[in-house]
Amino acid sequence: MKTVKLSISGMTCNHCAMHVENALKELTGVKSAKVDLKGKSAEVAYDEGVVDTRKMSEAVAEAGYKAEV
Numbered sequence: 001m002k003t004v005k006l007s008i009s010g011m012t013c014n015h016c017a018m019h020v021e022n023a024l025k026e027l028t029g030v031k032s033a034k035v036d037l038k039g040k041s042a043e044v045a046y047d048e049g050v051v052d053t054r055k056m057s058e059a060v061a062e063a064g065y066k067a068e069v
């Protein structure tokens with residue numbers, strides 16, 4: 001299990017934060033995701049053998065936001 005902190009841009013309200021959080025949680029291999037709206041970041045615990053940060057960025061992009069490691 002690994003943990004990564006992603007920088008998220010494009011979030012303006014709690015609804016956005018939930019969007020991002022759900023997009024991350026829906027990924028196979030992601031154990032938990034916690035979005036910090038004010039800090040513009042997300043802390044993700046994941047199984048590195050199943051999912052990687054590139055997939056996380058794609059999922060966040062699909063939800064309409066931008067994630068960077």
Ligand SMILES: [Cu+2]
Pocket residue numbers: 011012013014015016017
């Ligand atoms: Cu919003």
